[in-house]
Each structure stands twice: as structure tokens, then as C-alpha cells.
Amino acid sequence: MRTLRTAFLVFGLAAALVVPALAADKYPSRPIRFVAGFPAGGAVDITARVMADWLSSDLGQQVVVENRGGSGGNIGAAAVVDSPPDGYTILFVGANNAISTSLYKKLPFDFIRDTAPVAGIMRLTNIMVIPPSLPFKTVADFIAYGKANPGKLSFASSGNGTSVHMSGELFKAMTGLDMVHVPYRGSAAAYPDLMTEKVHVLFDNLPGSIEFVRSGQLRALGVTVAKRWPGLPDIPAIAETVPGYEASIWYGISVPKGTPPEVVAILNKSVAAALADPKMKAKLAELGGVPMPMTPAEFGKLISDETDKWAKVVKFANISVD
Numbered sequence: 237m238r239t240l241r242t243a244f245l246v247f248g249l250a251a252a253l254v255v256p257a258l259a260a261d262k263y264p265s266r267p268i269r270f271v272a273g274f275p276a277g278g279a280v281d282i283t284a285r286v287m288a289d290w291l292s293s294d295l296g297q298q299v300v301v302e303n304r305g306g307s308g309g310n311i312g313a314a315a316v317v318d319s320p321p322d323g324y325t326i327l328f329v330g331a332n333n334a335i336s337t338s339l340y341k342k343l344p345f346d347f348i349r350d351t352a353p354v355a356g357i358m359r360l361t362n363i364m365v366i367p368p369s370l371p372f373k374t375v376a377d378f379i380a381y382g383k384a385n386p387g388k389l390s391f392a393s394s395g396n397g398t399s400v401h402m403s404g405e406l407f408k409a410m411t412g413l414d415m416v417h418v419p420y421r422g423s424a425a426a427y428p429d430l431m432t433e434k435v436h437v438l439f440d441n442l443p444g445s446i447e448f449v450r451s452g453q454l455r456a457l458g459v460t461v462a463k464r465w466p467g468l469p470d471i472p473a474i475a476e477t478v479p480g481y482e483a484s485i486w487y488g489i490s491v492p493k494g495t496p497p498e499v500v501a502i503l504n505k506s507v508a509a510a511l512a513d514p515k516m517k518a519k520l521a522e523l524g525g526v527p528m529p530m531t532p533a534e535f536g537k538l539i540s541d542e543t544d545k546w547a548k549v550v551k552f553a554n555i556s557v558d
Contacts, residue, residue: 263323263499264297272328273312274394275305277424279441279523283487284328286519287357290510295502305422308332308397308557310343317345321494326503327351329488331399331546334539338547339397340557348543350493353536354500355507357487358525362403362439362460364474365449367431375458375477378437379411386414392435394423396557402546403439403460403483405553410478430454441485442524460484467524486528486542488535500532 268291272284284301291299304312309332319325333347364375372378382389391408393401396419408415415437420426423440430438431453438445439460448454458474459465460483465473475481489507491500510516511527520527530538550556 263502264295266324267298267300268295268323269319269325270299270301270328271312271316271325272301272303273305273309273330273332274303274398275422275424276303278394278422279444280309280328280330280487281422281424282443283357283520283523283525286516286523287328287489287507287510290513290516291503291506294506294509306395308336308340308395308401310336310340310397313347313351314344316490317350317492319492321352321492321496323491323495323499323503325492326354327490329353329490329539331402331483331485331542332395332397333490334542335399335402335546335550336397337543338550339402339555342558348536348540351490352493352495352500353532353539354489354491355504355532356528356530356535356538357489357507357511358520358523359528360442360485360487360523360525361465362399362483362485363442363445363449363468363471363524364403364407364437364439364457364460365430365445365454366437366457367433368452368455369433370436370455372455372457375472375474378457379413379477382411382413382415387416389413389437390416390418390435392418392420392423392426392430392438394426394440395419395421399483399485400438400440402549402553404437405555406481406483406549407439407474407478409553410481439483446524465524466526467521486538487525488528488530488538490535490539504532 270288274280288299288301316327391404423444429435449456456471462482511529
């Protein structure tokens with residue numbers, strides 16, 4: 237009898253160890269919802285759809301991008317936090333998620349506590365763009381006009397708490413310019429007003445603006461990273477005019493806290509394969525991005541470090557959102 241009980245105990249322990257593996261073997265067995273916290277047509281949406289196409293092909297199940305715009309990406313984040321931790325709802329993550337922690341006074345979640353990092357996708361820069369009808373040819377020209385005409389310049393953003401917003405706030409604080417912030421529901425909505433001079437400048441993620449720059453519909457004055465960006469050597473860094481100015485941007489994927497590590501590993505492996513694929517690298521390069529392969533732990537550290545960094549910027553700029 238003792239031998240029989242021991243056998244059942246051993247079998248039970250073995251079964252407990254096998255169940256997660258079996259679950260992982262079957263994942264994914266149905267479509268995956270890929271939540272992007274911004275409307276269609278913007279930089280986040282463009283990049284999310286490129287990645288969703290790869291994941292769909294690699295995982296053998298459709299990965300559907302769901303745009304949940306509003307509140308600087310927080311509506312989308314909240315939707316994912318409230319979803320079952322089963323790997324069938326994943327979140328497109330960006331600097332906005334790190335910024336929101338300190339910028340928003342009241343959030344229904346704690347991003348680091350309530351999500352689990354999966355993988356990095358790419359690094360990129362924001363780019364300072366203006367209508368070509370404006371006379372400014374350089375960052376210095378823009379600053380000189382703004383100082384001579386306080387309150388007459390306005391900067392658009394893709395919403396409160398986004399990297400687009402904070403890039404503008406940091407520029408405003410470091411130059412001493414009096415500019416009016418005009419938030420939109422995603423950067424795509426801002427472009428018609430920017431092109432018609434209803435607003436005067438936008439610090440958008442590169443994927444959203446690069447084609448407008450290439451076509452001559454917008455003029456690029458500078459990139460927000462510390463040095464000139466690969467592939468855009470003719471566009472100066474804003475830091476060349478405003479020493480110390482820097483706002484680096486990044487994208488990645490997270491899932492609800494409690495998602496099985498086996499599922500996280502499958503998603504991470506698929507993203508890593510994408511970032512190693514020459515065709516995917518070329519697509520990201522077209523969007524102005526540099527692949528950023530990371531383990532879940534490495535991506536988690538990036539989110540934590542960026543949360544601390546942007547908290548200092550929020551304090552420096554003396555801004556908050558209710």
C-alpha cells in the first residue's frame with residue numbers, strides 16, 4: 237500500500253510539472269489580441285502591424301492589432317492589465333508607459349507591478365518637424381523666433397504623457413520657450429493641423445513622420461537623441477543647439493502579470509527571431525528603428541530605468557495630469 241501511495245505521489249508531482257509544458261506546447265491555439273494604445277495611422281500602430289504580421293506567420297495563429305487610444309496609452313494598458321494572464325492579450329509598450337507612472341496622478345494600475353515584460357522590439361528617435369511654409373531652417377531659428385514672440389508657438393503631441401509630449405516639454409523647459417501644448421488623440425490626428433500651421437511643431441516618433449519628411453510635406457529640424465541618428469546623418473541632433481537635450485524612444489511587448497513564463501518564453505523567442513531576420517531588419521530600418529533584442533529580464537530593467545528617468549523629467553518640467 238505504501239508503495240502504491242508513493243507511486244501516486246510521484247505520478248502527481250510529475251503531472252504537475254508536465255502540465256505547464258503541455259500548455260506551452262499548445263500555445264497559441266487561437267488568435268492573439270495585440271493592444272496598441274494609440275489610434276491607427278501613427279508610429280505605434282505602424283510598428284505594431286509590422287510585428288503582428290511576423291508573429292502571425294511565426295506562431296501559426298493570427299495576431300490582431302487592436303487600437304485602444306486615449307490617455308497617453310493608458311486606456312490600452314488598462315485593458316491589458318485587466319485581461320486574463322494567458323498570453324492571448326499582449327501589449328505594445330513604449331516610453332509613454334514609463335512616463336505615465338509619474339505624470340498621471342491617478343492610474344488604476346501600477347505598470348511595473350501589474351505587467352510582465354516579454355521582449356524589446358526597437359530603439360528609435362523622435363524627430364522635430366515643422367510645416368515647410370514656416371521660415372525656420374534650424375533649431376536655433378525656431379528658438380530665436382519663440383523667444384522674440386512668447387506664447388505664439390504651439391507644439392502638438394499624440395496625447396498627454398506620451399514621449400511626443402514629453403519631448404516637447406523637455407525642449408520647452410530647457411530653452412525657456414513659452415509654447416502652448418496641444419494634445420491630440422494620436423499623432424496621426426495632429427498632422428493635418430501641423431501641415432496647415434494650426435500648430436507649429438511636433439516631436440513625433442520617427443516612423444510616423446519620416447515619410448512626410450521624405451516627401452517634403454514637413455521639414456525636419458532635429459532628432460531628439462543625443463547624437464545624429466543612423467540613416468539620417470543630415471538632420472542634426474537637437475542637442476547640438478540645446479546641450480544636454482535627449483529623449484530616446486523604444487518599443488517592446490508586455491503581458492498581464494501572472495502570464496505563464498513558458499508562454500512569455502515562446503513570445504520572446506518569436507520576437508527575437510523577427511529581429512534577427514534580414515527582411516524584418518530592413519522593415520524596421522525603413523521606419524527609422526534599430527532592432528533591440530532583449531530577454532524579459534533585460535526589457536524589465538529598461539522599463540524600470542526609464543520610469544526613474546522620466547520621473548525626473550516630469551519633476552524638472554513641473555507638469556502633471558489628473
